[in-house]
Amino acid sequence: MTVTTTPAIGSAVALKCRECGTRYPLDASYACYECFGPLEVAYELGSVTRAQIESGPNSMWRYESLLPVVPGADARPGLQAGFTKLVRAENLARALGVKTLWVKDDSGNPTHSFKDRVVAVALENARRLGFETIACASTGNLANAVAAAGARAGLKSVVFVPSNLEAGKIVTTAVYGGTLVAIDGNYDDVNRLCTEVAASRNWGFVNVNLRPYYAEGSKTVGYEVAEQLGWRLPDAVVSPVASGSLLTKVDKAFREFVDLGLVDDHPYAIYGAQATGCSPVSQAFNSGQDVIRPVKPDTIAKSLAIGNPADGPYALDVVRRTNGAIADVTDEEVVEGIKLLARTEGIFAETAGGVVVATYRKLLREGRIDPGAETVLLNTGDGLKTLDAVEATSKPTMVISPSYDEFEAEYSKVVS
Ligand SMILES: *Cc1c(COP(=O)(O)O)cnc(C)c1O
Numbered sequence: 001m002t003v004t005t006t007p008a009i010g011s012a013v014a015l016k017c018r019e020c021g022t023r024y025p026l027d028a029s030y031a032c033y034e035c036f037g038p039l040e041v042a043y044e045l046g047s048v049t050r051a052q053i054e055s056g057p058n059s060m061w062r063y064e065s066l067l068p069v070v071p072g073a074d075a076r077p078g079l080q081a082g083f084t085k086l087v088r089a090e091n092l093a094r095a096l097g098v099k100t101l102w103v104k105d106d107s108g109n110p111t112h113s114f115k116d117r118v119v120a121v122a123l124e125n126a127r128r129l130g131f132e133t134i135a136c137a138s139t140g141n142l143a144n145a146v147a148a149a150g151a152r153a154g155l156k157s158v159v160f161v162p163s164n165l166e167a168g169k170i171v172t173t174a175v176y177g178g179t180l181v182a183i184d185g186n187y188d189d190v191n192r193l194c195t196e197v198a199a200s201r202n203w204g205f206v207n208v209n210l211r212p213y214y215a216e217g218s219k220t221v222g223y224e225v226a227e228q229l230g231w232r233l234p235d236a237v238v239s240p241v242a243s244g245s246l247l248t249k250v251d252k253a254f255r256e257f258v259d260l261g262l263v264d265d266h267p268y269a270i271y272g273a274q275a276t277g278c279s280p281v282s283q284a285f286n287s288g289q290d291v292i293r294p295v296k297p298d299t300i301a302k303s304l305a306i307g308n309p310a311d312g313p314y315a316l317d318v319v320r321r322t323n324g325a326i327a328d329v330t331d332e333e334v335v336e337g338i339k340l341l342a343r344t345e346g347i348f349a350e351t352a353g354g355v356v357v358a359t360y361r362k363l364l365r366e367g368r369i370d371p372g373a374e375t376v377l378l379n380t381g382d383g384l385k386t387l388d389a390v391e392a393t394s395k396p397t398m399v400i401s402p403s404y405d406e407f408e409a410e411y412s413k414v415v416s
């Protein structure tokens, strides 16, 4: 294999195989020709200061020098993703009996999930590489983000989703125009089909042939947590796990910040959260296996319903190296998690956020996470897209006619 050098894209210098280290040019490829391992962006990071980052835009582009994008934030055609709120969750902390708790609330992104971050980086590279169509295999949120970003950037979009998605994710994709392909099958079927389509069409599939760039967008969650804590690392982070990419990139972000001298080196533990109905990474972790056995998903947490997670083994590595853990929770617990967060903090999370809150509570109950550890919970999406999960148990307290007497009579029954 020839060692290839291509022009750098900002600080990104190559694609590099995560397994054997073979380097490739920064084009639209994602698997190693030598060993089929996944490719990852390799950087030569120069020096970056806190002041440089702080003077950047209030979006993820404040970290552009650490991403595989051509420098020059003003020209970016996409949606302004990132720099979402880090909320101090004192009420939830009290309810759970823990010391210091934060919620990184990525429902504040343009299409209301953290997927706008990954799409933003993929889109920049789709344009750089001359694709006129962007595409994706999605569990829902990615479909929203690709359709919206495509619309704004003036690119065609073709998104593929399982046909059993929540209405709140079909409507919020279709509304942006573009082509929406609903497939009678699960995400893993959708993904397999997309790999075939990607091989025959000159489309930029954000999470297939552009996946190495896409995945880097998740680092910005970790950067923001560290910056928003006042340039320091937390003791623990609880991340949802679908493909496992986000979890690994939060770790990568923290390590880069330490290497760049932007934060002090501080031990942190990364925890993974899955729904029991799709918990292949949790099952591997809890049975001490390195190999992830694919499952057929069956859970209300559809955004996390990936039965054969591409980055699962790397997520296991991160969790083990940082002395974290992975656990999973039932659909009932997911609903409890959504409601607990809503009722304590006024944050309405989607099912993935419910998975995180419920998994954190379970880890606390089982004594697997230190209640004294300053912990950041990642809420990656908005509850308005997964109303189905809480609809049956979220009804008006009373339904009455517009009569004062009736109100008094009924209200006195509920305030005892
Ligand atoms: C996609 C998604 C995730 C997880 O992403 P991975 O990087 O594939 O593990 C988490 N939460 C929500 C809401 C998502 O849409």
Ligand SMILES: [Zn+2]
Pocket (backbone or CB within 6 Å): 017, 018, 019, 020, 021, 022, 032, 033, 034, 035, 036, 037
């Ligand atoms: Zn390789």
